[in-house]
Amino acid sequence: MKFKGKIGLWWFVTIILAHVLLIFLMQFAKTMLGQGLLIAILLLLDVFMVSWTVNNYVKLNADHFTIHFGFSKNSVNYEDVIRISKSNSVIAGSALSFDRLLVETQDKQIIISLKENDLFIDKLIGQNNKVIVMER
Template sequence: MKNHKGKNAIWLILIFVIYNLLPILFHIGTPFTFTPFLIVTFIIYYACNIIWIPILFRNHIELYSDHFIFYYGFQKETIKLQDIIKIEKSRNAIASSANSLDRIHIITKQKDFYVSLKDNDDFIQEIDVRLRGQ
């Protein structure tokens, strides 16, 4: 098994940081009183981090001899190598499970999806080697 770490683009990290600082920045220089409405608003606003944080930190692929497991946020998906029809680098900006525009487009018999890894070329090469060996 080989672990391929996911890639988070700097723009995505900046969006996360700005998102979390924005309410605080709006209140700089103004009196800050905690009303029940403000507390509930902050709780709802920051509850979105329940989705953001796993996407930023649980983003990797475990590659085995005949399949790989893709972890992304709360998702976990097993892809059999024999089901891969096409794998290629892409810079398509379509919304997907890729945290960077430096992506890999994977087309399988069941679906197609995008992933972003720190070393896309290494992953593609390893998939090609395994597919040729089958």
């Protein structure tokens, strides 16, 4: 099963503001090198922002789930999950919405944001009924 990542309005505002700022700065670049550098930064920023926006989902597998976010993948075994809770953390992690879940294991904490957070929690509990759900 695949859960699509939730993308908040703030993310699109961030993309627009980053572009506006870099285009504004290009007006003041005095050399072609300076303008070229700003264009390179803009293109690099676009590569990452587009990949984070498009490749943003969690896939449930037989014994683990995999978080796909941009160019990265992070797998978590169901049996390793200790606790899951809603999160108001300002650290985005792999979450492009403020409607976030904090997934905790013995050795890591992962922040995700899905369109169907509650269904994801239900499926996770179905795989590991020892998971502590802090709040829904």
